[in-house]
Amino acid sequence: MGRLLAIGDVHGRLSRLERLIAQIGPSADDTLVFLGDYIDRGPDSYEVVELLIDLKKQFPGIITLRGNHEDYIIAVLLGNQNRQERELWRTCNGGEMTLASYRHAGEYMSVHKDFYLNLPVYWETEEYFFCHAGVRRGVPLHEQRPVDLVDNRNHYPLPHENLGKIVVHGHTVVDTPLILSNRINIDTGAGKSGPLTAIELHSRTIWQS
Numbered sequence: 001m002g003r004l005l006a007i008g009d010v011h012g013r014l015s016r017l018e019r020l021i022a023q024i025g026p027s028a029d030d031t032l033v034f035l036g037d038y039i040d041r042g043p044d045s046y047e048v049v050e051l052l053i054d055l056k057k058q059f060p061g062i063i064t065l066r067g068n069h070e071d072y073i074i075a076v077l078l079g080n081q082n083r084q085e086r087e088l089w090r091t092c093n094g095g096e097m098t099l100a101s102y103r104h105a106g107e108y109m110s111v112h113k114d115f116y117l118n119l120p121v122y123w124e125t126e127e128y129f130f131c132h133a134g135v136r137r138g139v140p141l142h143e144q145r146p147v148d149l150v151d152n153r154n155h156y157p158l159p160h161e162n163l164g165k166i167v168v169h170g171h172t173v174v175d176t177p178l179i180l181s182n183r184i185n186i187d188t189g190a191g192k193s194g195p196l197t198a199i200e201l202h203s204r205t206i207w208q209s
């Protein structure tokens, strides 16, 4: 049986992602679930998405979920973002860095339209439920709304709440990976000054770069 890995919010940090992938050394038997937020804040959004697309071509077990930052770019690509939302994305949510990254690459964001529009909001195994932002307290896993799976904050299940599976997510920055009995959060703030984190779930091995 291959390994089962989750990788936290990358936020345009290509070198950290490259180092992490080199440490992990993925093989065709492994499943790697990327938890979303590939873009914004860091300098290399275009290159990060290129690398993810390349990994998906190389390995059969690469899953890329949708984060709230991909929601911003999807809104741009679909023309659903009004002026105020665009300003908020650019100035407060790191979108300026994404625009610059595509500009430097000489590409339009639409070059990755298929990638962005085909990101699922969750993925699961018998034991684990993967999504970007975690699940909303009190709602069964399969009744969760996409908006909560992608952008939930402050409504996490209580530590003793039995969810049926262990939820693995990112989105809310923690200093060190948070490993509870019902959920695991591995967003260690690569978008700011923190490391990028991966966890192998059978062995609970952690890698950081």
Ligand SMILES: [Mn+2]
Residues within 6 Å of the ligand: 009, 011, 037, 067, 171, 172, 187, 191
């Ligand atoms: Mn994030």
